[in-house]
Amino acid sequence: MADKNLRKASDQDLAAPGPDRIRNVVLVGPTQSGKTALIEALAKVSLGQHRSVSLSVAPVVLEGTKVNLIDTPGYADFVGEVRAGLRAADCALFVIAANEGIDDGTRELWRECAAVGMPRAVVVTKLDHARADHDGVVRAAQAAFGEKVLPVHVLRDGAVESLIGSETDDPRRGELIEAIIEESEDETLMDRYLGGEQIDEKLLIEDLETAIARAGFFPVVPVCAQSGTGLTELLDLCVRAFPSPPEHAPPEVFTPEGRSAAAVTCDPAGPLVAEVVKTTSDPYLGRVSLVRVFSGTLNPDASVHVSGHFASFGTEGHEDHDEDERIGALAFPSGSQQVLAPTVLAGDIAIVGRLSRAETGDTLSSPDQPRVLRPWSLPDPLLPIAIEAATRSDEDKLSAALSRLAAEDPSLRVHNNAETGQLVIWVMGEAHAEVALERLRERYGVTVEQRELVIPLRECFTGPAKGHGRHVKQSGGHGQYAVCDIEVxxxxxxxxxEFVDKVVGGSVPRQFIPSVEKGVRAQMQRGVRLGYPVVDLRVTLTDGKAHSVDSSDMAFQTAGGLALRDAAEQAGIALLEPYDEVSVMVADDLVGGVMSDLSARRGRLLGTDQVGDRALVKAHVPQRELVRYAIDLRASSHGAGTFSRKFAHYEPMPEELTAKVTAREHPSAH
Structure with a gap:
């Protein structure tokens, strides 16, 4: 591998001469597949990451073309970072270790890339591992990703050799050539080849590169980061066969009001449209944004319009916002360093400082022509973690720290549950929670403690009853007097x-009947037995008494509440627990296990459907049984199972569970 062809970009190299000389390539794959080591070898710099849980960019220059290598985490919990990397890129390298198989999470990611037509290649790494099986991994990739996945290079005596020009590997060469010809726009080429004509190697390579760029063919390249084997060939593939930014359609464009706007092109002279693909906060530097420019040119110290509209597109947890800001300096990432950028052209990726209000996923545009890009899709975080500040000092800083953390990470949601009084962060999994809490502690100096999640319950009457409420106080001066009788x-x-008025003879003056209803409603909200709201109840006011001087609105509100509490003493009160409708997507061979598990969680199965090559299982399941379901499903499905949930209804809680909840959460009730 010659240094003149492959090197770390110098300061002069980093400013690309034009969008057509840029390649944005995202590396995806499971943890321990060798993504970060591969980027380190390609860029010849240390990124200082031994456990990648974040998005990072390293530029490499080959023959005047700048290749922005985008590293993404392999942990399933950090799917938000992976989606951001896919958004910033125009093509993807699926990195698979030669000593490992292909996990279900990688299969799912391949399906997602296929759905949007993203060009892809497979990189087989760790060829020097004792258990490396290059050919076995290639067969596994073909089985998982389809017949259009084929090697374009072979390993021979520790070196990488092109199959197209090979004279000793006719079977695989023939298979490759036929696959290339099938994707050729020249319809006569196959007949000529089958007729025995020797197809020009240059023409084959051109057709191969076209097929790769159009996501019709997916090459496999063997690479060893330690020895350098295949690195030049891989970068050559990125430069010659992957599309430049102008060849890759940008996301949909809207106005901040939600109206469709004219599509943009990757033109440095066009209107500015860029996107924040990653935000980090530094206690001293403030927010630092990694930005992909889709149109126009970004200049230092320019005024930009910052638009965040996740909520408008159906993503909860991040409020919409619009504001104008003046950006600071621009820089290109370069390993652990940054290189000042005079400008950033359409198609490139750069670091922007001083965007104090920008969040991950926000759009940057011209203040006189504000635009919003459709946000990338994100799965809902489904693991709830209840937290509280460890000290009073932490409590004072917690709200601001969580706000900044959520601005960095759209896959994290913060929810203040007014009913339970708990502060809950919703995350993708345990590793995501661990990193979020670590960032709170290390970056923002806030320590929190985890608490058991409280599930909001409801109370209901199990039968009819009567109640008497009497509120009489005489303490000198103006007194209080109200009496009411109700049936529930x-x-x-x-x-x-429902509130029904059946008072006759004016025993409760007309002006105080709404007061009784108001008092009953307030008591229902406070609960009558264990402090949970009462639901699904008809209250009928049948009689009462009033005093010409001492009766008042407040007195009858109090009497109404007392009457409801008295009725609760006469009738049975049951606890209701919330149920969610759960939709679980898994491979067909896992359906039985999923159904058994949901039943064990007191779920009621609603049925199954076939969605493509996977099965969809639906059930109503108590929320109490779903607290750790995100973790358990991932373990049982090897990372490939996904699920969604939405509130369905309340159902009576079993007596034995009611007793446990009452004893644990309300010991004084016994």
């Missing part, structure tokens, strides 16, 4: 609350 009866689930 439970209603079917979801019916809500």
């Amino acid at each position: 009866e439970p209603l079917p689930e979801g019916s809500g609350f």
Whole structure:
């Protein structure tokens, strides 16, 4: 591998001469597949990452073309970083270790790339491992990703040799040539080849590169980061066969008001449209943004419009916002260093400083022509972690720290549950939670403690009852007097609350009847037994007493609440727990295990459907049984199972569980 062809980019190299001389390549694959080591070898710099849980960019220059190598985490919890990397890139390298198989998470990611037509290649790494099986991994990739996945190079005596020009590997060479010809726009080429004509090697290479760029063919390249084997060939593939930014369609463009806007092209002279693909916060430097420019040219110290509209496109947890800001200096990432950038052209990736309000996923555009890019899709974080500040000092800083953390990471949601009083962060998994809490502690100086998640319950009457409420106080001066009698009866689930007035003879003056209802409603919200809201109830006011001087609105509100509590003493009160409708997507061979597991969680199965090559299982499951389901499903499905959840309804909690909850959460009730 010659240094003149492959080197770390110098300061002069980093400013690309034009969008057509840029390649944005994202590396994806499972943890321990060798992505970071591969980038280190390609860029010849240390990125200082031994456990990649974040997005990073390293530029490499080959023959005047700048290749931005985008490293992504292999941990399934950090899918948000992977999606951001895919958004910043125009093509993807799937990195698979020669000593490992292909996991289900990688298969799922391949399907996602296929859905949007992203060009892909497979890189087989760790060829020097004692258990390396290059040919076995190639067969596994073909089985997982399809017949269009084929080697374009072979290993021979520790070196990489092109199959197209090989004279000793006719079977694999023939298979490769036929696959290339099938993708050729020249319809006569196959007949000529089958007729015995020797197809020009240059023409074959041109057709191969076209097929790769159009995501019709997926080459396999063997690479060893330690020895340098295959590195030049891999970069050559990136430069010659992967599309430049102008050849890759940008995301949809809208106005901040949500109207469709004219599509942009990768033109440095066009309107500015860029996207923040990663945000980090530094206690001293403030927010630092990694930005992909899709159109126009980004200049230092320019004014830009910052638009964040995740919520408008259906993503919860991040409020929409629009503001104008003045950016600071621009820089190109270069390993652990940064190189000042005079400008950043369309198609390139750069670091932008001083964007104090920008969040990951925000759009940067011209203030006089603001635009919003459709955000990249993100799965919902489904693991809830209840936290609270460890000290009063931590409590004072916690809200601001969580706000900044959420601005960096759209896959993390922060929820203040007003009903339970708990602060809950929703994350993708345990590793995601660990990193989030570590960042709170190390970056923002906030220590939190985890607490058991409280599930919001409801109370309901199990039968009809009567209640008497009497509020009489005489303490000198103006007194308080109100008496009311009510009848209560439970209603079917979801019916809500009904108030019926059956007072005759004016025993409760007309002006105080709404006061009784208001008092009953307030008591229902506070609960009558264990402090949970009461639902699905009809209350009928039948009688009462008033005093011409001492009766008041507040007195009858109090009496109404007392009457409801009295009725609760006469009737049975049951606890209701929330159920979610859960949709689980897994491979067909895992359906039985998923159904058994959901049943063991007190779930009620609703049925199964076939969605492509996978099965969709639906069930109603108590929320209490879903707290750790994100972790358990990932373990049982080897990372490939996914699920979604939405509130369905409340159902009575089993008596034995009611007793446990009452004893644990309300010991004074016994």
